[in-house]
Amino acid sequence: MKNIIAFVLFFLPTLFFAQERHIVYGKAIADEMTIEFLEVKNTTTGVAGKVNEQSSFTINAKEGDVLEFTAPAFKTLQYTLTAIDVKEELFVVRLVPSAILLDDIELSGLTGNLYIDSKNTDVVLLNEKFKDDFDPSLLNLGRVVDNPSMNLNFIAVYGLLADALSSSDSKNKKGSSKDKLYANAKVEQKSFSKILQESYSESFFTEIIKVPREKLGLFLNFCNDGAKRYLLDPKNESELIAYLKERYLRFANLTQ
Numbered sequence: 001m002k003n004i005i006a007f008v009l010f011f012l013p014t015l016f017f018a019q020e021r022h023i024v025y026g027k028a029i030a031d032e033m034t035i036e037f038l039e040v041k042n043t044t045t046g047v048a049g050k051v052n053e054q055s056s057f058t059i060n061a062k063e064g065d066v067l068e069f070t071a072p073a074f075k076t077l078q079y080t081l082t083a084i085d086v087k088e089e090l091f092v093v094r095l096v097p098s099a100i101l102l103d104d105i106e107l108s109g110l111t112g113n114l115y116i117d118s119k120n121t122d123v124v125l126l127n128e129k130f131k132d133d134f135d136p137s138l139l140n141l142g143r144v145v146d147n148p149s150m151n152l153n154f155i156a157v158y159g160l161l162a163d164a165l166s167s168s169d170s171k172n173k174k175g176s177s178k179d180k181l182y183a184n185a186k187v188e189q190k191s192f193s194k195i196l197q198e199s200y201s202e203s204f205f206t207e208i209i210k211v212p213r214e215k216l217g218l219f220l221n222f223c224n225d226g227a228k229r230y231l232l233d234p235k236n237e238s239e240l241i242a243y244l245k246e247r248y249l250r251f252a253n254l255t256q
Contacts, residue, residue, distance in 0.1 A: 067081060
């Protein structure tokens with residue numbers, strides 16, 4: 001009996017401390033938008049937190065408390081803290097912009113065909129001698145789309161190669177090599193780093209993951225090796241942040 005009492009008394013302070021609220025340090029982020037006039041409130045206790053101009057905040061909370069985040073132009077978010085959240089050095093939360101409804105705009109006089117509409121619309125040409133040769137439908141013909149992730153765009157390369165081959169063939173020849181090349185072309189799958197670039201702003205990597213701006217491109221390419229695509233699901237964002245931090249530590253050791 002004495003042993004049981006001693007055991008309970010030994011762990012009682014630990015259990016009491018686990019239920020006690022302490023300061024949680026956090027930061028709110030958003031894609032391509034600045035969060036202004038952020039308010040953070042612990043709805044469990046009714047106490048508001050302190051927020052600065054960079055959307056960083058501090059608030060007294062514990063596991064199970066519900067935090068409410070509000071800001072103009074963003075959807076209100078209510079989040080229940082987990083044991084992992086309260087132990088983080090920096091608790092990060094992402095806010096989603098509210099939908100902005102615009103008045104209906106009615107366009108008239110257009111057919112929807114770029115070639116026809118451009119011919120029927122008054123424009124000022126810089127050089128009149130090109131007026132009769134201008135064909136809007138050829139503006140992007142054979143153009144290779146910018147590809148910052150350094151992945152080869154096979155469709156664009158096939159298109160350029162097909163144009164070169166078809167120009168040397170007879171105009172009356174049917175079944176050109178261009179058709180065959182396009183038939184065999186496959187749409188490339190976006191890389192892990194490309195999806196990261198499209199989903200997160202630069203500040204996410206420099207402020208949250210702590211990647212220097214001048215090394216951001218190399219780091220993103222480094223993340224393609226052994227990438228875990230399930231982390232791209234918004235529901236797994238906390239795991240993604242932890243994964244990117246771990247990858248950056250390895251990247252930094254390799255590039256020292």
